[in-house]
Amino acid sequence: DAKTTQPNSMESNEEEPVHLPCNHSTISGTDYIHWYRQLPSQGPEYVIHGLTSNVNNRMASLAIAEDRKSSTLILHRATLRDAAVYYCILRDHATNSGYALNFGKGTSLLVTP
Amino acid sequence: EADIYQTPRYLVIGTGKKITLECSQTMGHDKMYWYQQDPGMELHLIHYSYGVNSTEKGDLSSESTVSRIRTEHFPLTLESARPSHTSQYLCASGGLERYNEQFFGPGTRLTVL
Numbered sequence: 008d009a010k011t012t013q014p015n016s017m018e019s020n021e022e023e024p025v026h027l028p029c030n031h032s033t034i035s036g037t038d039y040i041h042w043y044r045q046l047p048s049q050g051p052e053y054v055i056h057g058l059t060s061n062v063n064n065r066m067a068s069l070a071i072a073e074d075r076k077s078s079t080l081i082l083h084r085a086t087l088r089d090a091a092v093y094y095c096i097l098r099d100h101a102t103n104s105g106y107a108l109n110f111g112k113g114t115s116l117l118v119t120p
Numbered sequence: 121e122a123d124i125y126q127t128p129r130y131l132v133i134g135t136g137k138k139i140t141l142e143c144s145q146t147m148g149h150d151k152m153y154w155y156q157q158d159p160g161m162e163l164h165l166i167h168y169s170y171g172v173n174s175t176e177k178g179d180l181s182s183e184s185t186v187s188r189i190r191t192e193h194f195p196l197t198l199e200s201a202r203p204s205h206t207s208q209y210l211c212a213s214g215g216l217e218r219y220n221e222q223f224f225g226p227g228t229r230l231t232v233l
Contacts, residue, residue, distance in 0.1 A: 107168055
């Protein structure tokens with residue numbers, strides 16, 4: 008799977024939107040963009056994934072650049088419970104391998120009241 | 121809500137002891153994984169399984185071993201624990217398709233004295 012680049016940390020005020028960027032300039036045509044987050048002292052949890060079109064679910068929105076070389080996870084109203092490490096992961100849906108997630112360092116999001 | 125369980129949540133043990141970390145899931149997933157994560161660091165895959173009687177080593181070398189005798193159960197064993205094994209161990213499971221999300225357990229924090 009291709010690599011991603013994320014800022015080490017970001018800070019947001021509570022109840023404000025948060026835009027978490029991810030660069031993936033070597034993305035291939037069959038790579039899906041997945042986001043997971045890990046709250047303190049917990050295992051990671053799935054947030055959202057997409058291929059080309061923007062995606063929305065109850066947790067967040069995913070905006071994907073037209074050239075697919077970058078994407079942005081959007082939390083519309085950050086709460087204190089959103090403080091976590093957010094991982095942007097590329098998964099090639101075409102290959103038949105172990106399907107394990109390749110976690111990088113992620114972005115540590117701090118939410119302040 | 122993810123139905124994947126890990127026990128114990130915390131374990132402090134002396135050097136040389138044999139330990140088994142338990143992981144069970146009730147979702148009927150064929151694929152299961154073990155990740156290792158040191159505090160503040162990335163997750164690394166150490167073992168995975170495609171199904172019953174299938175086990176493979178992951179990207180990070182580990183002295184632990186795993187077994188998969190039943191679909192729902194994927195225990196990890198350390199024959200002789202050492203201080204270098206001190207870490208958090210996270211178990212996950214996922215469906216057959218590569219785009220399926222992975223569900224993580226709460227983790228076992230192991231300390232070897």
